[in-house]
Amino acid sequence: MQKIFISDLSQHVGQEITLKGWLYNKRSSGKIKFLILRDGTGYLQCVYFKGNVSDEIFNTADRIGQESSIEVTGKIKEEPRAIGGYEMDAIDLKVINETHEYPITPKEHGVEFLMDKRHLWLRSNRQVAIMRIRHRIVKAIRDFFDNKGFTLMDPPIITPAACEGTSTLFETEYFDLGKAYLTQSGQLYAEAGAMALGKVYTFGPTFRAEKSKTRRHLTEFWMVEPEVAFADLNDNMDLAEEFLEYVVQTVIKERESELKVLERDLSKLNNVKRPLPRISYDEAVEILKKNNIEFEYGNDLGGGDETIISEQFDRPVMVHHYPAAVKAFYMKRDPLKPEFALAVDILAPEGYGEIIGGSQREDSFDLLLQRIQEHNLPREAFEWYLDLRKFGSVPHSGFGLGLERTVAWICGLDHIRETIPFPRMIYRNTP
Ligand code: 4AD
Ligand code: MG
DSSP states (O other), X not given: OOOOOGGGGGGGTTOEEEEEEEEEEEEEETTEEEEEEEOSSOEEEEEEETTTSOHHHHHHHHHOOTTOEEEEEEEEXXXXXXXXXXXXXXXXXXXXXXXXXXXXXXXXXXHHHHHHTHHHXXXXXXXXXXHHHHHHHHHHHHHHHHHTTOEEOOOOSEESSOSSXXXXXXXXXXGGGOEEEEOSOSHHHHHHHHHHHSEEEEEEEEEOOOOOOOTTOOSEEEEEEEEEETOOHHHHHHHHHHHHHHHHHHHHHHTHHHHXXXXXXXXXXXXXXXXXXXXXXXXXXXXXXXTTOOOOTTSXXXXXXXXXXXXXXXXXXXXXXXXXXXXXXXXXXXXXXXXXXXXXXXXXXXXXXXEEEEXXXXXXXXHHHHHHHHTTOOGGGGHHHHHHHHSSOOOEEEEEEEHHHHHHHHHTOSOGGGSSSSOOBTTBOOO
């Protein structure tokens, strides 16, 4: 027999069927018990009339606690007033695992308690909606690049050197070979891939030993990183804006009911369409000045600065040409203004901050070697990377989008901890 899910109920109206799932909630009214079944695809109200079922079944319906796993049988009818739009006239109930005192009840719980019980919290309506949106974002990301002829190329997780600065490296002993590090970004490997395949993307977990405790930082997060040969900063910004539009518009269309569960205000997301505004770092600093924000020219933009800047626009804003001194060693500098890097960050609206960081890459062997030395990075670990500038070097560019920040923004969440099934943060590595 084919297993039926709640999401398929439209094909089973008038039929007697069996569904398996968990008891989400229940209430009673005299001789009627209403059990709300959830199966991960939806919710269904199952109605047990005392007259229609044996006393044993009726008493079981009365007794079992929230999150008991059960099998229900009955006839499906349309019921616009019920959750999900259908209802079951139940005639049977089998208990697979009876449970009582499930720790997460419909009442309010503190967030630390819920984080400790994350393995159970994932079953709640909101968390299910977030996970389904996360999945759809991942699919949209992959579809976008796959449809444009990019090749997915998986970089290593264990790496010999830093990519994004040495202060956030997770270190480990690697047999007789000394220290190794968890990757901060797949980019350097994506650059090798772009020289092999023209356009590639990496998509996987990345690690930062972030000592900051903010609502935007995880120590383990997922990043997608496209890299394109024969592409400059403008090509990179064109790609990034087309990509963001595709991802956001697809998710709005494909996850309407989940966004509704989260009570997401869609008016702001609807605006995420090309062209996105493009401003230079200098123009961004002007905005801060006009808003009487104290800011020292030459510094990187902080989270608060990013919020002020993004508030000036009705959609994500691209900030390019940052001072080279605050950016990564691999970024190419503007040949006409070498104190600036050919970098671009994209700031999301509504205070979600930087979701994309990218740049054109330094393609000259001599200049790249100079940067590696200026940053006190070990040359031996970068010989292979320097080779890419020795053998057929070309202008090339790419960017990285943080998946969890994107999920937080699209879902309208207060904190990044709910965007990933089991978050890793400075003060949490369990469950
Ligand atoms: O700006 P970042 O550090 O850029 C890179 O890693 C480049 N190698 C990307 C590239 O050009 N291929 O990180 C890129 C994005 C950020 O914009 C942010 O969305 C996310 O990764 N990110 C984090 N997300 C959650 N927690 C953290 N600790 C993050 N650090 C960066
Ligand atoms: Mg960045």
